Amino acid sequence: MAYARTAAPAVDECAWCGHRLGGDAEHRPGRIRCARCGVATTSPWPSDEQLAEAYAVWYRPSAGRFSGVGDAVLKRTRSALANRLHRVLPPGPVLDVGAGDGTLVEAFRRHGREAVGVDPYASGASPHVRAVELEEMTGGWSAVIFWHSLEHLRRPVQALRHAADLVVPGGVLVVAVPNAASLQARLFGGRWLALDLPRHLVHIGAPALLSQLEALGFRVERVSYLRGGQVLFGWLHGFVGRLPGHPDLYDTIRRNEARQATQSPAFRLYALAAAAAALPLSLVGTAIEVATRSGGTIYVEARREPKTS
Numbered sequence: 001m002a003y004a005r006t007a008a009p010a011v012d013e014c015a016w017c018g019h020r021l022g023g024d025a026e027h028r029p030g031r032i033r034c035a036r037c038g039v040a041t042t043s044p045w046p047s048d049e050q051l052a053e054a055y056a057v058w059y060r061p062s063a064g065r066f067s068g069v070g071d072a073v074l075k076r077t078r079s080a081l082a083n084r085l086h087r088v089l090p091p092g093p094v095l096d097v098g099a100g101d102g103t104l105v106e107a108f109r110r111h112g113r114e115a116v117g118v119d120p121y122a123s124g125a126s127p128h129v130r131a132v133e134l135e136e137m138t139g140g141w142s143a144v145i146f147w148h149s150l151e152h153l154r155r156p157v158q159a160l161r162h163a164a165d166l167v168v169p170g171g172v173l174v175v176a177v178p179n180a181a182s183l184q185a186r187l188f189g190g191r192w193l194a195l196d197l198p199r200h201l202v203h204i205g206a207p208a209l210l211s212q213l214e215a216l217g218f219r220v221e222r223v224s225y226l227r228g229g230q231v232l233f234g235w236l237h238g239f240v241g242r243l244p245g246h247p248d249l250y251d252t253i254r255r256n257e258a259r260q261a262t263q264s265p266a267f268r269l270y271a272l273a274a275a276a277a278a279l280p281l282s283l284v285g286t287a288i289e290v291a292t293r294s295g296g297t298i299y300v301e302a303r304r305e306p307k308t309s
């Protein structure tokens, strides 16, 4: 990865709240945690060139990211999300921010609901995903969805503010992000799956996210520490990564052309066997996280107050 952590000066301002990261900030490898809002900002702050490199073709090839059942599972979980949201949303179009290949957008459209995605790195696979920034979008939407995209944005709070303006009264903001305050984040530290430097620019916990949504005039209706996905996988990835050779399980399950580094068949087998062995303990970890509301991801549905007459 071309992202050098030492070549650039440390970031000096919190990307979430704008607070100056001075002596009260907590320095961790690859990020600095703000004393005011608790959100950590990736440091050094990657350049546009470094991010372009980090999103190069291997990250999301048009043939799909994962081998075998992986992409099918991904499609089914997006489908389940669309089914659920279709029931709780008022009529009207849906906007998916960071829509990728448009899997979620297509799932909404199968319900007969208008849906559009935006993604500056759009693969072009879906005609309903536009390669533009969120800030270029206007109009009234029954939902704006950030499915694991908010943490990729340089100005996440400004993006939430713009999204809030796009949501009609009674409509919903949906946000799923990695939970930087989760048990697995603390346990696996610099090797945690969802740290994902330098693509993840902010590292958010639930309090900062929920209070921001409320400050925008939204009522938080649902918070889940499981629905955001990747909770069990985060544990598996973390345990496997601790073994000799530090196998990257996320890379192991990707297609050859979607892998950061080549892995020999023997090394892949080793990683997969380790994952199978780590499954029972990972299930326990997941259960503890869900029970203590500290899961590896945060999923929030927040509704804009309907107009009262």
Ligand SMILES: [Zn+2]
Residues within 6 Å of the ligand: 014, 015, 016, 017, 018, 019, 034, 035, 036, 037, 038, 039
């Ligand atoms: Zn802050």
